[in-house]
Amino acid sequence: MKAPIKITETIALVDFDKACARLNQWRGQMVENFARCEQAVTETLSVLNAASIAVKGVKYPHLVGQRYDRLEALLTAAEPQTGHIRTARAAIAQFRTHDGLRAMLCHGVTKIALDREGNWVALLTLTNFKAGTTSTDRLTLLESEGELQLGRVIDDRHRVTAALGQIRRELTIKSSVSE
Numbered sequence: 001m002k003a004p005i006k007i008t009e010t011i012a013l014v015d016f017d018k019a020c021a022r023l024n025q026w027r028g029q030m031v032e033n034f035a036r037c038e039q040a041v042t043e044t045l046s047v048l049n050a051a052s053i054a055v056k057g058v059k060y061p062h063l064v065g066q067r068y069d070r071l072e073a074l075l076t077a078a079e080p081q082t083g084h085i086r087t088a089r090a091a092i093a094q095f096r097t098h099d100g101l102r103a104m105l106c107h108g109v110t111k112i113a114l115d116r117e118g119n120w121v122a123l124l125t126l127t128n129f130k131a132g133t134t135s136t137d138r139l140t141l142l143e144s145e146g147e148l149q150l151g152r153v154i155d156d157r158h159r160v161t162a163a164l165g166q167i168r169r170e171l172t173i174k175s176s177v178s179e
Contacts, residue, residue: 014118019143023112023120026146027105033150033157034102037095040161041067047168048074068096075167084170088163095156101149104139119143 045067049059061067072092075085108126115121124139141149 014114014116016114019114019118019120020112022143023110023122023146026143026150027110029150030101030105030153033153034098034106037157037160038064038067040164041071041092044164044168045071045074047171048078051171065099068092082170084163084166088160088167091156091159091163095160098149098153098156100137101139101153104137108137108139115142120146122146 041064045060048071059070061070072089075089075092078085104124104126108124111123111125113121113123120143122139122141122143124141126137128135128137
């Protein structure tokens, strides 16, 4: 018997729009955590600059990397080196390991691909100008890796903001006692 057989696809189609939404939500959460840490750094710089600790450099740097560098210089110059200062310096150093990803997320271009299960694969591209030449950096990130990275950024941000909050409180108490 030669009856025609209709072949139907048995693989479920993935929802591209939902994957894009998950990627954009993840990216937004990452940027929000970077911004919250940067805010804590800026607030602490403001308090430390008011304390008149003598350190060479711009008091209120515009670029975020310069703000972290300025804060590190101020914390290094602060006397005495309290436990909160040592904790903050270590937390900041750990958080700064995410600087490359921050630049990719904030200044790079993202393309999305999907795997068979519908999980996103982000293809991040960032073009830089360095020493008069152009360089292009690329990063491929799977959704599962992105979720792990988000957890690390959140944990590291909590450590930085808590430690810097302690330093601001200490300086506020010292300034109110000396007045």
